[in-house]
């Protein structure tokens with residue numbers, strides 16, 4: 001995975017991206033196609049999702065194969081930042097995914113979620129960056145059909161670190177995944193990410209414009225409490241920002257998993273192994289982790305899980321978090 005991405009980025013993207021390419025670019029409208037990631041959800045054997053990550057690497061670079069557009073391929077990370085200037089280049093389009101339809105629809109209308117009555121959408125979020133946030137990916141899933149209906153992804157530039165430290169940090173974190181160049185080309189500070197994220201949420205009617213209001217018929221889904229409980233407030237403090245009101249509650253998939261399957265899962269990999277869902281993409285690349293967590297979520301919904309809020313902040317003292325499940329991962 002890492003090598004293929006390094007190679008593709010160096011040979012394709014860097015050589016074609018001129019300085020002007022970093023200006024804001026609105027990609028052409030692509031017809032919304034059904035994007036299903038439920039590799040092992042259906043008993044019908046999927047063509048794509050049964051590939052191991054290693055096999056997926058091979059197919060992702062197979063530009064000679066006329067069928068390669070139906071195979072799994074890495075997302076163009078310039079596209080996710082609204083900055084891909086190569087949408088007309090067929091070899092680039094063969095190598096990188098520019099829409100959500102990573103996999104063919106496998107189960108059509110078999111699934112209809114009647115369990116999460118108060119939620120129309122799940123927002124799967126998986127931040128990257130221990131010292132400061134480096135990547136902010138959110139996958140919007142229709143709670144009724146499980147389709148991915150929208151995607152928000154930004155690389156985030158740390159605000160407190162020196163240039164030298166940022167370079168080392170990015171080299172260590174994203175260099176080995178082959179996406180350090182696109183990170184440098186596209187990362188913006190967290191407060192700008194939040195402005196863009198709020199525009200994106202408004203476009204999808206996910207928020208009501210009232211102070212202190214939570215999401216409107218939607219909930220964040222995370223793997224653990226760290227992302228929303230700890231990291232987002234920390235990053236807001238760094239930038240002296242008020243914690244946005246929509247980060248008041250969330251669903252920790254690990255708690256849901258524990259209460260539903262009666263098994264403890266330490267993390268995403270454990271859940272995927274236990275549910276026999278193949279890992280796609282690069283672990284610890286936020287955009288890929290988000291999709292893999294979404295695959296776990298889809299599988300759990302198919303198994304009949306009822307998703308409920310697992311953690312909620314105190315509205316007056318936002319540091320105080322109440323955990324709503326007695327049985328939970330601590």
Ligand SMILES: [Zn+2]
Nearest residue numbers: 076079084086
């Ligand atoms: Zn692209």
